[in-house]
Amino acid sequence: xxxxxxxxxxxxxxxxxxxxxxxxxxxxxxxxxxxxxxxxxxxxxxxxxxxxxxxxxxxxxxxxxxxxxxxxxxxxxxxxxxxxxxxxxxxxxxxxxxxxxxxxxxxxxxxxxxxxxxxxxxxxxxxxxxxxxxxxxxxxxxxxxxxxxxxxxxxxxxxxxxxxxxxxxxxxxxxxxxxxxxxxxxxxxxxxxxxxxxxxxxxxxxxxxxxxxxxxxxxxxxxxxxxxxxxxxxxxxxxxxxxxxxxxxxxxxxxxxxxxxxxxxxxxxxxxxxxxxxxxxxxxxxxxxxxxxxxxxxxxxxxxxxxxxxxxxxxxxxxxxxxxxxxxxxxxxxxxxxxxxxxxxxxxxxxxxxxxxxxxxxxxxxxxxxxxxxxxxxxxxxxxxxxxxxxxx
Numbered sequence: 001x002x003x004x005x006x007x008x009x010x011x012x013x014x015x016x017x018x019x020x021x022x023x024x025x026x027x028x029x030x031x032x033x034x035x036x037x038x039x040x041x042x043x044x045x046x047x048x049x050x051x052x053x054x055x056x057x058x059x060x061x062x063x064x065x066x067x068x069x070x071x072x073x074x075x076x077x078x079x080x081x082x083x084x085x086x087x088x089x090x091x092x093x094x095x096x097x098x099x100x101x102x103x104x105x106x107x108x109x110x111x112x113x114x115x116x117x118x119x120x121x122x123x124x125x126x127x128x129x130x131x132x133x134x135x136x137x138x139x140x141x142x143x144x145x146x147x148x149x150x151x152x153x154x155x156x157x158x159x160x161x162x163x164x165x166x167x168x169x170x171x172x173x174x175x176x177x178x179x180x181x182x183x184x185x186x187x188x189x190x191x192x193x194x195x196x197x198x199x200x201x202x203x204x205x206x207x208x209x210x211x212x213x214x215x216x217x218x219x220x221x222x223x224x225x226x227x228x229x230x231x232x233x234x235x236x237x238x239x240x241x242x243x244x245x246x247x248x249x250x251x252x253x254x255x256x257x258x259x260x261x262x263x264x265x266x267x268x269x270x271x272x273x274x275x276x277x278x279x280x281x282x283x284x285x286x287x288x289x290x291x292x293x294x295x296x297x298x299x300x301x302x303x304x305x306x307x308x309x310x311x312x313x314x315x316x317x318x319x320x321x322x323x324x325x326x327x328x329x330x331x332x333x334x335x336x337x338x339x340x341x342x343x344x345x346x347x348x349x350x351x352x353x354x355x356x357x358x359x360x361x362x363x364x365x366x367x368x369x370x371x372x373x374x375x376x377x378x379x380x381x382x383x384x385x386x387x388x389x390x391x392x393x
Contacts, residue, residue: 089256095203096216098258102130102188103205103251105155105213106139106178108147125210127251128154128178129260131289135162135185137178138289139250140265140280141169141392144176145353154180157214168292168391171353172301172360174230174265175285176250177292188252191259193238193281196221204242204264204277206251217243219275228278230266233357237278238262244277253279296391302364303388304356306331309341311351321373323350334381335372342371342378356392359385 090098106126126143130136137154144152144167152164162180169176200221207213219242226239240253244264253262262279291298310325324341335341341349344358345368362368364387371380 090258092203092216092218092256095254095256095258096205099188099203099252099254099260100205100214100216101157101186102260103157103214104128104130104137105207105210106137106143106250107153107155107210108144109151125207125247126249127206127213127247127264129250129252129263130185130187131190131260131286132293133185133187135165135180135182136289136293137180138263138285139176139178140263141171141174141176142265143250144169144178145171149178152178154178155213156182156185168296170288170292170298170301171304171356171392172233172298173284173288174233174235174280175263175288175292177289188254188260189258190286191255191257191261191282193261193283196224196238196255196261196281198223201256202240202242202261203254203256204240204244204248204251204279205254206244206248206264208245208247210247212247215248219243222276224281226278228266230278233360235265235280236284237266238281240264240277240279241275242277243275248277253282292391297388300364301388301392302359302362302366302385303390304359304392305388305390306383306386307335307341307355309352309355312340324352324355326372331383331386333383335370335383336374339372339374339379342373344368344370360392364388 104127106128108124108126124143126139128137128139128143131138147167149164149167152167153161154164155161160182162182165179165181167176167178198221202219202221204217204219206215208215219240221238222241223239226237228235228237230237238253238261240262242253244251248264249266251264252260253264255261261282263282263285264277264279266278288298306329307326308328308330310327312319312322312325315322321340326335326337326339326341328337329335341355343349344355347354347358349355349358359368362385364385366385368383368385369380370383371378373379
């Protein structure tokens with residue numbers, strides 16, 4: 001049954017309620033505040049919209065213009081090869097990944113002679129850089145000096161080892177070429193050193209201490225055209241502050257495009273000296289390398305191998321002399337076999353290296369004065385120097 005009193009509130013709720021607004025006086029400050037808030041909201045919305053639009057534009061633009069500057073390091077396509085010369089600047093990691101494939105370890109063994117006809121074997125270690133797909137490797141002359149090809153072992157970045165097929169060298173520029181027979185050889189991109197500037201970043205890769213192959217150090221070019229005397233030879237070198245140590249000799253110096261710009265060949269090891277290393281500019285080294293690869297020698301060099309010597313380091317009762325013992329001669333000379341060379345043009349020589357250093361400062365057809373001991377007498381002879389048509393190794 002319908003209960004009128006029980007549901008009376010529902011009936012009442014259906015009656016329309018009229019709300020009459022109350023008129024009040026508006027304060028000017030409130031109006032001003034409202035305007036400020038509205039303007040702030042509008043500006044904020046506009047800024048947010050512009051920001052979102054800009055970020056979308058930037059993302060779209062990046063998707064259109066970003067290029068890949070580094071691909072798998074095993075990719076030997078023309079584009080990747082040209083990256084060292086024409087590509088964008090690379091990171092240290094990218095340069096290392098590309099360049100370390102063409103840097104090798106070089107280990108040598110050589111025979112030296114002592115008193116009583118005794119011999120002993122000395123070993124050495126350095127670095128090298130592959131500069132042709134056929135297995136030509138550039139290194140320092142002092143790394144392979146006096147070593148036969150069969151006594152030179154080259155180890156590549158992947159662990160493969162090879163004996164050298166042949167070796168050619170030039171003492172004047174401290175540059176040498178080793179040839180190995182490898183099925184695959186990742187050659188370095190040859191850069192230019194004449195455009196290098198002081199302060200430019202470079203990376204050195206080599207075999208420091210003869211047992212840390214593939215080591216990477218980074219620095220800058222400290223100076224260019226630095227005249228330095230190395231083993232008696234005055235050379236014009238690049239000075240670098242990248243850390244290099246014994247065993248780095250012959251290793252590569254690369255710019256931040258991954259191109260070879262120098263061959264590391266010397267370090268100042270004086271006490272309290274830090275961060276001073278040197279490298280042969282690639283413009284010099286590669287020109288010599290081309291002659292060694294094509295001719296087997298460098299044009300305009302004196303033949304320092306006209307005599308065959310034995311280095312006597314220990315005197316004996318029957319042979320009290322030490323130094324360069326003349327075993328044989330390729331040219332007609334007044335110096336007899338069995339003589340000991342004392343000096344050349346007033347410069348004392350006791351080793352084959354010292355003999356070569358003196359003659360390498362001369363030109364073909366020049367005449368030098370040689371002082372030598374023979375028996376109990378000291379004598380003087382002259383020698384006309386000839387053009388070298390072979391390697392200085």
